Amino acid sequence: MAAENKPASNNNSSKGKKRKFLPHGKVVRKGLYPLRPGVQGFFITCDGGRERQAANEALNLLESFYEELVHGSDSGSKSKTIPNKPLNKIIKFEDSDSSSDEDESLAKDEVQDHEEESKRPIENKNGKLEDDSPQREDNQDEKQAQKNDSIPAKRQRLENDPPTCENVDLVVTKNKPIDELIEDELRELGDRSKRHFVSLDSGCNGCIFVQMHRRPGDPGPVAIAHKMISSAAVTKKHMSRFILRVLPAEVTCYASEEEISKSIKPLIEQYFPLDTSSPLKFAVLYEARSNTGIERMSIINAVAKSVPSPHTVDLNKPDKTIIVQIAKTICMIGVVEKYKELAKYNLRQLTSPQN
Template sequence: MATENKSKPNSHPNKVNKKRKHYLPYNRPVKKGAHPLCPGVQGFFITCDGGREHQASHEAIDVIDSFFEEVVEEGIESKVEKLKPSVNPLNKITKFSYSDSSSSDDEDNDENKDAGDEGRRDGDELQKKNADEPVIAVNIDSRDETVSQNEDDASFEKKTQEIEEKPEDHLNQEAKAAVPRVKKQCVRTGTDESGNGSSLKLEKKSVDQLIEAELAELSDKGKRRFSKLDPACNGVVFIQMRKRDGDPSPKDIVQHMMTSLASTRKHISRFLLRVLPIEISCYASDEEIRRAIKPLVDKYFPEETQTPLKFAVLYEARANTGIDRAKIIGAVAKSVPPPHKVDLGSPNLSIVVQIVKTVCLIGVAERYKELAKYNVRQLTSVTT
């Protein structure tokens, strides 16, 4: 029995236990995501299935980029249509109000003829009066007067002849003025904007060089238009948008995405659920939210307006239990000026407030309930 109670010797005495305890390095922070979510960014707040954040982030960048290009193309086409000149052939004669019909031209000719006849009659009467009155050429002054009278008569006859010939010339001038002049295009000479006269050198790059430059820009993470940030929360993805001059806002891109998906019912993603536009991000506190939301309110809810809007506040919080929900909603609702009213049933615009840990993300959504709460999966699902 004693031999049975003895512990069995180790069959492999030289074998070393592979399980070792790993301790955190002393005085070093815990490793987090490469690009954590922080205040001061704008982009897209996306929900996905838990554990699929990596795949959803890559898919979201491709989907958002495609819809971004569509919005830009539509904006360019609308600008081109506005800049198109009206069709006006060069040989077309435009008629003005005073020369709308031929009758008006005839009336002008009759008036000019009447004026010429009256001028002739006045000239004949003056000549008769001068012939009846005796002319006494005693002084040099009286001679000058007679000469001046004769000169006046001659000039008057010339004027009457000009009046008779004027209608035809006048009509020719109107016809010439009616034909629009061909505008010459401004050709830029070889001078720069400073006017120094130096010739401009146009760099001609090949296709390979353009592709290399574009690849270099894409490889630089700081120059990418869309990049992912780590919110450090399960089931959540944030895509940052570096907005440049002339780019559409995140609201415009998401609005175009949802309306097109609702009309086409085309399946575009595998992991994405809701896509919300975010235009402002700050720390999750009452004071910071009131200060940061002012430009957004001025943009979408102006004080001086004849058509007040109805709005609603959509609040959600993740990984943060220390913040009061009522305070955040009250701070956002009170920042909107009084002409606009709160309507939770049928709002025109919805203010989206998403809190992820210590960061507050704010955006504006239009037709939120009509478009299935901006849920891509529900919009593209085929209902039978």
């Protein structure tokens, strides 16, 4: 009797209940392409648990602002690639039968001209008009027969001759099936090395990294991020739902004092030249995530000492801000302008209606 009055075990009661977790409590799932040293791109903060949606939004935004910087504006880039009205022109190639058709049309025009000339009267030596139409008709028939015999020869010669160099690509694409063309295009889109922007796994909650495959002549991450943030500050147009801050990363290395001092040298030479008549004021911003083994002041001092002496530190109104972001074992460094004036490059804060 005592055994029957025992309550049921908790295992059976917990099966029907669904476990509820907050988004920031989720474990970050490691992706196939983790963040690594030696890449350029953008370190972006977002809402916790919305890393995948934020990555998709970031890829679309960065691609649009990249096209705007390269082509000037959206309308300008479209006008260069797509005409306003379709060009309904018939293109005839040398390796097709169109040339033989043109020969036939030319032969018909010549026949009509000869017929008109045959109808005209001819003057003899004495100045009298003579009618020589029967002889001209016979001569015209002979010429027409000769031309008709030459037309198949021309057509046969054009069919046997190989296509010219200008039309080789057109012939290859014409003979290739549509399925293979679609597969080639999908294969090209799936190749990550041919994309401008690719998302990488940062390893931290609420943070994503978008790598940029920079080609010769392309704008850098700093130019694209500054274009995005400045346009958001001017237009107040809502651009994203999950993205918070967009920080350019021009140098990525391992998070150690020696590696940071070595990797930051070309960046310092670019933005803080040694021989200059107008020295700049700079500040160092340091943030670390999922890394407690590095001392904050040691990294800040290492970055500040790498800047040459004509330039001075000013934390209130700096001309340039050196942003140092550490995510686990990777350090990302970028140099930006008007960091505080542009709400610390916070896209949501710039587009909020309160500002």
